[in-house]
Amino acid sequence: MSLLSLLIFLPIVAGILILLLPSAWQQRYKYVALGAVLLQMLISAYIYINFDNTLSGIADQSTFQLVERIPWIRLNLGALGNLEIDYFLGIDGLSMPFLVLTSLVMLVALLASWDIQKNLKGYFALFLLLDCAVMGVFSALDFFLFYIFYELMLLPLYFLIGMWGGVRREYAAIKFFLYTLLGSVFMLLVIIGLYFSVTDPETGGHTFNMLHMMNPANYAQDSIFSVIAGQEIFGVSARLLAFIVLFVAFAIKVPIVPLHTWLPDAHVEAPTPVSIILAGVLLKIGGYGILRVCLSIFPDAAIQSAWWLGLIGVASILYGALNALAQRDLKRLIAYSSISHMGFVLLGIASATSEGISGAMMQMISHGFLSSMLFFLVGVIYERVHNREIPNFRGLALIMPRYTVFVMIAFFASLGLPGFSAFIAEAFSLIGAFNSQSINGLLPRWMAVAGSVGILLGASYLLWTLQRMFFGETRLWGGDEWKAKLTDVNGREVFALTSLALMSLALGILPSLAFDKMNASVLELIQLMNIR
Amino acid sequence: MDTFTKETISLLALIATLLPLFSFAGILLVPGSRDRGSFFSILNIATSLLISVVIFLNVWNKQPIHQQFDWFIIGDWRFKIGILINNLSALMLLLISFIATLVHVYSTKYMEGDPYIFRYWAYLGLFCFSMFGLVITDNLLLLYMFWELVGFSSYLLIGFWFTRETAVQANKKAFLMNRLGDLGFLTGIMIVFSQFQTLDVNLLFSEGGFFKRSLVQGDLWYFSSNHMPAVWLTIAGLAFFFGATAKSAQFPLHTWLPDAMEGPTSVSSLIHAATMVAAGVFLIARIYPIFNPTVLIVIASIGAFTAFMAATIALTQNDIKRILAYSTISQLGFMMLAMGVGAVAPAIFHLVTHAFFKCLLFLAAGAVIHELHHLKDKKGLDFDHQDIRNMGGLRKFMPITFITMLLASLALIGLPFTSGYLSKDAILIQSFEWAESQGSIARIIPYTALFASWMTAFYVARLIFKVFFGELRLNVLFGQAFSLHEAPVAMKSVLVVLAIFCLFPLFSLNPFHASHAWIIEGLPYFSTTPTVESYHILIPAVVSIAAIILILIGYKWYGKNEKAPDYTKAAVFRFSQEQWYLNRLYKVMFVDSVLGLARTAFSFDRTIVDGIVNFSGKIIIVLSAVSEWLDRKVVDGLVNGVASVARTIGNFVRHFQTGRLQHYLLFMILILLTFFVLKYFSQAI
Amino acid sequence: MNEYLPYLSELLSEALSGISFILPEIALVLTFLLVIVVDLFIPGKNSVNTSAIALTGIIISAYLNYQQSLSIEKGLSLFSGSIVLDRVAIGFKLIFAFVTVLFVVFIKGNTALKRHNKGLGDLYMLLPAVLLGLNLMAMASNLLMVYISIEMVSIASYLMVGYVSGEGKQTEASMKYALFGSACSAIMLYGMSLLYGFTGTISLSDGNIIAQLSHIAEPAIALAILLTLVGIGFKLSFVPLHFWSPDVYQGAPTPVTAFLSTAPKIAGFAILIRFLIPFYGYGAATGIQVFDFETTITVIAIATMILGNFAAIWQNNIKRMLAYSSIAHTGFALMAIVAIYQNGIRSLLFYFTVYAIMNMAAFMIADQVEQRTGEDDVRKYKGLGKFMKVEILCFVVILVSLTGLPPTGGFIAKLFIFTSAFEKYQASGSVWVLSLLVTGAITTVVSLFYYFKIPLNAYLREPDREYPVSSGLNFISYVILALTILIIVLGLFPSILA
Amino acid sequence: MIPLSHYMLISAALFSIGIYAVLSKRNAIMILIGIEFMLNAAILNFVAFSKHDKFAASGQVFALFAIVLAAAAVAVSLAIILNVYKYYKTIDPTKIDKLRD
Secondary structure: OOHHHHHHHHHHHHHHHHHHOOHHHHHHHHHHHHHHHHHHHHHHHHHHHOOOOOOOOOOOHHHOEEEEEEEEEEEEOHHHOEEEEEEEEEEOOOOHHHHHHHHHHHHHHHHHOOOOOOOHHHHHHHHHHHHHHHHHHHHEOEHHHHHHHHHHOHHHHHHHHHHHOOOOHHHHHHHHHHHHHHHHHHHHHHHHHHHHHEEOOOOOOEOOEHHHHOOHHHEOOOOOOOOOOOOEEOOEEHHHHHHHHHHHHHHHHOOOOOOOOHHHHHHHHOOHHHHHHHHHHHHHHHHHHHHHHHHHHOHHHHHHOHHHHHHHHHHHHHHHHHHHHOOOEHHHHHHHHHHHHHHHHHHHHHHOOHHHHHHHHHHHHHHHHHHHHHHHHHHHHHHHHOOOEHHHOOOHHHHOHHHHHHHHHHHHHHOOOOOOHHHHHHHHHHHHHHHHHHHOOOOOHHHHHHHHHHHHHHHHHHHHHHHHHHOOOOOOOOHHHHHHHOOOOOHHHHHHHHHHHHHHHHHHHOOHHHHHHHHHHHHHHHHHHHHO | OOOOOHHHHHHHHHHHHHHHHHHHHHHHHOOOOOOOHHHHHHHHHHHHHHHHHHHHHHHOOOOOEEEEEEEEEEOOEEEEEEEEEOHHHHHHHHHHHHHHHHHHHHHHHHOOOOOOHHHHHHHHHHHHHHHHHHHHEOEHHHHHHHHHHHHHHHHHHHOOOOOOHHHHHHHHHHHHHHHHHHHHHHHHHHHHHHHHOOOEHHHHHOOOOHHHHOEEEOOEEEEOOEEEEOHHHHHHHHHHHHHHHHHOOOOOOOOHHHHHHHOOHHHHHHHHHHOHHHHHHHHHHHOHHHOOHHHHHHHHHHHHHHHHHHHHHHHHOOEHHHHHHHHHHHHHHHHHHHHHOOOHHHHHHHHHHHHHHHHHHHHHHHHHHHHHHHHHHHHOOOOOOOEHHHOOOHHHHOHHHHHHHHHHHHHHHOOOOEHHHHHHHHHHHHHHHHHHHHOOHHHHHHHHHHHHHHHHHHHHHHHHHHHHOOOOHHHHHHOOOOOOOOOOHHHHHHHHHHHHOOEHHHOOOOOOOHHHOHHHHHOOOOOOOOOOHHHHHHHHHHHHHHHHHHHHHHHHHHHOOOOOOOOOOOHHHHHHHOHHHHHHHHHHHHHHHHHHHHHHHHHHHHHHHHHHHHHOOHHHHHHHHHHHHHHHHOOOOOOOHHHHHHHHHHHHHHOOOOOOHHHHHHHHHHHHHHHHHHHHHOOOO | OHHHHHHHHHHHHHHHHHHHHHHHHHHHHHHHHHHHHHHHHOOOOOOHHHHHHHHHHHHHHHHHHHHHHHHOOOOEEEOOOOEEEOHHHHHHHHHHHHHHHHHHHHHHHOHHHHOOOOOOHHHHHHHHHHHHHHHHHHHEOEHHHHHHHHHHHHHHHHHHHOOOOOOHHHHHHHHHHHHHHHHHHHHHHHHHHHHHHHHOOOEOOOOHHHHHHOOOOHHHHHHHHHHHHHHHHHHHOOOOOOOHHHHHHHHOOHHHHHHHOOHHHHHHHHHHHHHHHHHHHHHHHHOOOOOOHHHHHHHHHHHHHHHHHHHHOOOOEHHHHHHHHHHHHHHHHHHHHHOOOOOOHHHHHHHHHHHHHHHHHHHHHHHHHHHHHOOOEHHHHOOHHHHOHHHHHHHHHHHHHHHOOOOOHHHHHHHHHHHHHHHHHHHHOOHHHHHHHHHHHHHHHHHHHHHOHHHHHHHHOOOOOOOOOOOOOOHHHHHHHHHHHHHHHHHHOHHHHO | OOOHHHHHHHHHHHHHHHHHHHHHOOOHHHHHHHHHHHHHHHHHHHHHHHOOOOOOOHHHHHHHHHHHHHHHHHHHHHHHHHHHHHHHOOOOHHHOOOOOO
16 A cells, blocks of 8 residues: 555544544544544655655656556446546645645644534544545546545535534535535536546546546547547537636635635634635645646646636735725634635636746645634634634733734734745745746736735735734723633644744745745646647 | 955855844743843844954955855746845945944843833844845845845834834834835836846846846837836836835835834834835845836935925924934935935935934934933823923933934034035935936926925924923923933943944045045946036035024024924914825825725625625515525525525426326426427427 | 137247246246235234245345346347347346335334234235336336336335325325326327337337338327327326326335335336337437437436426425435436437446435435434434434435435446436537536536435534434344445445446 | 228327316316226227237237226226225315325
8 A cells, every 4th residue: 555545544544443432432532533643744744755856747647656556447338438447646746745735734623623522523533534535636646536535525524614613604514515516516527528538548448547638649539628629519619618617616616706705604614623624725625626637638728718817816816805804703804815815826827837836836835834824823712712803802912922923923924924935925926927928928917916916905904903903902802701711822722833834934934845846847737738 | 354255254144144033033932031132132233243344344345245055946947045245235234233233232221121122132133134134135036025024023113012002003004005115026026037037136237237238129128038018127117116115215105104103212213214214225226227217217206205295294293203204204315316316326325324323313312202201100290202392401411412412413414524414415416417417307306305405404403402402391391390311321322322423534534525435436326417516516505504594593493492483373384294194195095995995895795796696586585485584594505596596496396286186287288288399390380 | 810820839939938038027926926825814913924925035036137147148039029138127127126125124114114004914915016017117128018017017006105094195195196197107008009000010129110100290200209208207207297206205105105216217217218229229220310309308307307406405304305306316317318328228227226225225214214203304303413323324425425426326326327428418419418417417516405404404403302312223224324335335336236 | 991090080089088087177086087088099099000900919919908907007096096085085186285395
């Protein structure tokens, strides 16, 4: 069993173990989960260290690492040919960073769930199932397998939000589920279409292998998604349509304006650890999907629609930031800030330049750490007083100095203070977007300039919050009762927050920690996009 | 001391830069180090100063030092960072470390007794680190990073007393306005990177650098194989200048600086008078070749206008720090003006002299405030200890403070024998020469500056006379005789040292003529305007004589006894006192409108975007089950628009499920018939 | 008559030789008789004997079917072309046997039926009979056989629905069912008579039938075929022949509902396939379309999917909701019928297997809930997740499978249907097929609304009454668990079914 | 010889009458009778067409089976209607609508 399988199935094993343990031991479940997550963390650290920077991946199986390819489903469907589905895992520079990110975010989320009291068995089992699904999405190279993991994420999330969430949890949970399902059902249709269009050059049969889908030579002459045939559906190029469908499916996850309305609800209603996972990892699946699937399989359509992607990115940046500015609920504010920050990802990706895509990748990783940190911080006060309305707090810096320090680190890091990862990420997303006009002519320069306004707005809402909640004389809505409850961060919290802050700082000072690993893949991806 | 190799010097510069960072990290992270924060910080900054001296001696008027390292690779592009020390940066390094050291020493007394003083030392460390980094780095991106870090540490220091509402408002404003400027900086970086694929300052802006090699032809701006519309060259210049505008508090982004006075006075003197605000001027000097003539005219106009505007405002302010703040803005305007007219070296020269005398002014003012504050605390009185209307006659109590501050004031006014005279007149002269070559309209610029210079004399006189002459007005206010003390030694000695630097000999042996000042000789001269000899005599004379007259008027009005005509009702006075109403204007224009936009966006989000999904087709639902739908079924997990439509359709088909057998059969047959007819007879019909 | 005498012995010997191929059916006939006899002589409420006999007979028949599946390679036409025995038919028969066995288990677990004062002997008697009818439906290859088998299943079903008749609703359901069904079969019979008149033959496997039809005016053929389809559609309950099903499903005893929504429906598909294949084959061979099945069935499929899913949103009665869900699934399976190819039936068979498991499991769980809490209203499921832990957990998996999400068998089944429809689209480029695909996708999302009402109530809401800490597991719970695991295994390794 | 079309016309008329009865009568028994009309229409067709199907005479066989099965169906239906009457005290199908949406 290779490392990737271990990474994926370790949580499942732990989850089953938890299910089998008697309920009398329910206080120990979290240690089982912690063990699994820590082990996962070690494995991903090992993978990171032993990752070969020079291998590019993207479309060539031989340059993927830790490849595992086992025939899984072989079904004779008569005239439809043989259904060939492989258990096909592998990582390259685009996916490896996310494995590391996921394992760290999961660890933090687990630490944030330390005080969960309700139905522990179900909680940790679902948590670990989610962990498994996320790891699977990032390492699957067979589209069918990818889709299975992709959908598998929905259920645990539905229950995690729905059962352990806030007041309007039912609404938020189903809304989230529906949005995502709406995207993914149509994705399934495109997957089937791709299956029929692509043949495996080795066996001649149809295949779900994503890598084969990236090579135009593998498309059957008259197939619907054939590059040469250029078939049309309702007068729109089939490939463009498929790209749009896939893009929408992933963009819902990212999320983009105007497909974002699930996000504030889901984040706000979800319990803290789930918000951490949502913001820290799940949003990245959207971005990852766009890179791995939309750009790689439909580069022609991607280039065709780059202008719109860029526009959506800019719109998300500005719109998310403006919305954040209007919030009174701290968690909602951070949720909207996520929309804004993820807009940079889209802008960077749309530029199709090495700076832009690297910046987008960096932004995803950085946002993974920082948004986890932010949601963790919200969780800290929410856990203590069950309130997170910004106007209800004032002068927290006096009673919670260490907490305030972490808040400041997190806020300033997210608003792009140099030295933290978000700065490098946003700067290069924007530089890439600006550069695009000169290099490939995809995005007009004003988009980058407009996007940079998001940096200013980002500073505005975060600083305003800082001023309103943390500075000034202490004045709390809940009076002395709150004052007694609002104790400063404890050791577990400090550990989680520090590790996230350090990751962000490390990436900000030594971006090469991430860039070196992904460079070959990014270049390969751009090469792939420009071939056609 | 020429024995140092390039590598050693780079290493030294690095050490000098990192030492304050160690104070920052050490004080905050190492347990138990908080109590020894001052010692630790002073040690570090003093070492930095020492190193800076060494570096200065090794670099000044010698080969610049440029060392590079790989930072990271992105795409095909190898991102290098490094240290570039030429005359300019060596000078800045020395200046900053020197003033920072003095301010550190001063602060030991000034901040004594503050419970969170360890944070003060830490923040100062961070600031010094960022500032050093800013001046020695060779890369625009890194420059930008330090640029922001400087802003960040300024944010921390302005809001040092974070329980004060005004302080946190002020630091937010400062950071945001600087952010706004940063957008310009970033845009500039994007343009430069896009055109040249590098951000190396040396490659870009040195003699024979990329900028010199790029050329504008027609509407396009070429460099090797790249080209973009020529307008981007102008935009780049404007963008960088916009960045500098924010940091150096130029119109229209100057309003943060007076508010920033909420920070401790020592901070104001270091950051908001001497060093950080000068970063904008430094930036422009560093990247000077990027500016094309259009941009230069903009710079000159903005500089002159700022100088003038800030001076008019300073005329009527009563808060001692606010007067100094506006005076800083005004002086920065002079520097910008100098940049605009091509007087880079005089601008930097003025930067240096201004750093000393303005720092001194602030520190002396700090001493005054410190004493008054003490008095206030001791006697439990309630008055504004920064309001000059409460002061007066202090020269009796604080002679050293008075003398040093007087010297600094003279330098600020620009009277002969002071450093300010040398630098300011150099600027004025050159701007007149420039205007000569530019034509008639451009003359407005130097004349504006001239007026500003005169007003400077008046408001400085007003300040000095009100604070140090006459009687202590507190005595009148509270009806008892107070007595004050001279500042403690640590503060006093700093004032004296700085006062020495307000005099001419350290800068030029000729007290009347700046053209042979060593700083000017050591810096590049970009100006091409012809020298007009008459100006070199005429202007200093006019400036000085007028200044002296104004000082006398000031003395008459404010000095002995209050005989100032009452202008407080005059519109012009109000206009000046309300700082040209710019704050309010900005609030209405930007803050309110952005917040309004944000609220609109949010309600748009709630009602329209969500609504398009949520409420499509809801009208039909409303007919069937409004009340139930709203309270219970909304939560039934069936809320989205898809849901509404789905439910509508579902409800529609449900009507056919009447429970009556014969209806079922009838519907069935009707549907079949309809299908049949449509399929086979539709053409016939 | 004399003129036929020379052929008589030939016919007889053919009939006799065919007998060896209908051993499973013979076993069922014998079981049927045996159950009647036993029930007659050992009367009373104790139905252990009858159930055991019925079960044994069904299992033997299933085993015989399995044996056949090993030996039969290509289709055999038996009894003068009345029935055809091929792998597809055997596949269907195995599904029916499986469903019937589950049905027996289900009846045994249902206390309401057990308590009935008539005893269950009659019900067990009906089982072999209805299974026989189902088997014949799977094999029928002429119109007469189609009619007979459909009527056999129908009459037995009427009886089962009205069997307990402990309350008004049940009798109402059975009356609606019987009258609607009779009317439909009468209409079908009329359609068949027209078809017979147009072609002069009742054989479906005979290629001539189409050739004959091509000489007749198109509307006339259409009328005959549409009328015939009414009878088949009644079994499938597609639009517009679905009206009976929600009412009947709600009214009938839950095990019967489970059975009715599974086996006869699948059998209806078997007949539909038999009916269509000659037409498709002829169309493919000659390029002449005597009837536009593609459009007709596409329209029906779209309407059925939309109606089933959208109407289900409004239901709060679990059985009614599942009834609409089964209508929706019919529509989905019709998608594959549009796209059917000679061998594409395999994916359809997979779909039906999965559907049978999911549907039976869903009804079993619903029945368990009703038995233990007395609730058949989904809104009253609040907090059940803690009370009936295993059952509700299984319910969630089953519902996920019904929605068609991985990693369940329902997903693979849905994938197969989509796959064959997509293949059809790629071959034909027809907008109709594309709209089928899109409808299928959208209705999948819609189905989430109502399926997830159950976990929503069971897990996300607090109970409004006191439940004991946890209810224990009974035999049915283990069956449910086994079925659930089977669904997941089929989702991960669908190859095992091949 | 009576032409085939006459049979078909009569059978169509029977069928239509049957449908009318099924749809309009307020009595379940009458509906059942309507169904019988429809069945008989079909059976008449079969017999009539069978004349032209000399070899197999499938139509006649079909008719026989149909008669038998119709009888069985009617028997079951009658029993059920009886049951309904027990609970509803009516056999008017328009009043038997407890099961509905």
